[in-house]
Amino acid sequence: RGLINLVNQEDRQTYNLEGGDVIRVPAGALIYLINRDNNQKFQIVSLYKPVSTPSNNFREFYGAGGENPESFYNTFSDEILEAAFDTDKEELDSLFRQQRSGEIVQVSQEQIKALSRDASSSQQGSPKWSKHGSQSWRPVNLLDQRATHSNEYGELYDVTPNEYPQLQDLDVAVSYHNISKGAMVAPFYNSRATSLIVVVNGNNGRFEMACPHLSSSQSQREGRETREQEQKQGGSVHYQKVSARLSPRTAFIVPAGHPVSIVASDNQNLKIVAFKINVENNQRIYLAGQNNLLKQLQREAKELAFNKPAREVETILNKQRQSVFLPGPNQRQQREQSEEGRHGGMLIKTMADVLAF
Structure with missing residues (x-):
């Protein structure tokens, strides 16, 4: 408070x-x-x-201060300050040089x-x-607003210039993610906004982001041979994975258009605040989950894009039943192991029943 x-x-x-x-x-x-x-x-x-x-x-x-913090009044000459305040230098020194506590x-x-x-x-x-x-x-x-999205894996709150007009001329919005332990934010990107993200609570989380610019600079360093190879491949774009561990007071930037995913540790929730700049007409585009952008593609477009029958593409895209906040990598592995154990148990029970018969 x-x-x-x-x-x-x-x-x-x-x-x-x-x-x-x-x-x-x-x-x-x-x-x-x-x-x-x-x-x-x-x-x-x-x-x-x-x-x-x-x-x-x-x-x-x-302005108010003294020696520590230094007051900008102390940069003016004595005669200027004496005339401005109509006060003697001794009294002014007792005012503007008294504070030393920081x-x-x-x-x-x-x-x-x-x-x-x-x-x-x-x-x-x-x-x-x-x-x-x-x-x-x-x-x-933020937390008094209706959640933009909420499920058992996390909560998302937004304050935009529509809710807080004082942000209008700044073209800024503020978001708050509370990612449940072991969960993750589905890969997404902002269409126009650049996000400045700060971790406020939670250790050992991580983020991963796809960036074509780092890959381009790396290719330049690798020399002409790499560039010639890219030309033979039709000048295709290559992406570099940017990743880091997250802890309180960690800050990172996600440029507009860059896909990113954020994962909480298995031990505690990960809470982050994001300032989004250039938010007017911005859209948050999700690349996995029930609201996956790829699901909007026509069947023929899916086949051409993935070189795979549309039915098989749609089967994969529809597997994830959650949106925005998803079970994290470890949660998925634990679920698969649990299912394997349950199926194995059913097999043993069936064999035992046959032998008993």
Whole structure:
């Protein structure tokens, strides 16, 4: 449980934050965050979209502060600050050079109570305007939305600009996957959106992604012989598997159009947050399961694409009965072993019955 204060030129807006809240922080706002919980850490996942500098050069600006964190006021000359505040240098030094405790400081319960005064939350809806007439930045809760998809293998929640208009001009959406232990997300890709994914909970998960660009760069390094071979094969595309183990605070990027699958460990759920950029008109395209894109192909197209009778192709495509969240690799192996054991047991029982007869 947290608290955020957004201070603009016109007003100050204060919001209580709960697990699953999504909030837009406007550019240029002065903000301060507070952990209201005595027993748990207050953790946030942020997406920065700089308005004036390249993303790799993004830096925070601290106005209130001192020596640590350094206040940007200290970069101005003494005469500028004395004239701006109509105050002597000694008093200004006592203000802008006093703080040395760092970016995070201890807060008393009385101070938290005072700073929380007049706070609202995502539970109170999301009005377009604040009580002072400026735009409201009230959060919306992901987990309060109707699940985009849910079954025994996982849950998917989405907040798009339709549910949270403050994301409209950013062209950003936020997704939350809770993948049950041992389960997986069916291979899929986004038609337009690039996903920035962060693991918030769960160890020893993994992801796999198909990428043609890494394969192309590798081929260039391998030299002319490989390129000549590709030309003989009609210039066919080759894909490289990108994979990694996942643990809390691991982040990875899935470019638009790149097929990806994510698997939870057998011991605990894997929970991830995804920021999707360029989300307007984006579609999440699944490549396995009951909503498999390939099932939409005409029978003749299936035969031509796979060089296999359409009936056999459809038999394979229809085997998976789940959608979006599926049993993972180990779960499938365990199920097959269980079925083999059951069939073997039936065979032994049948033989015993024959001998008894």
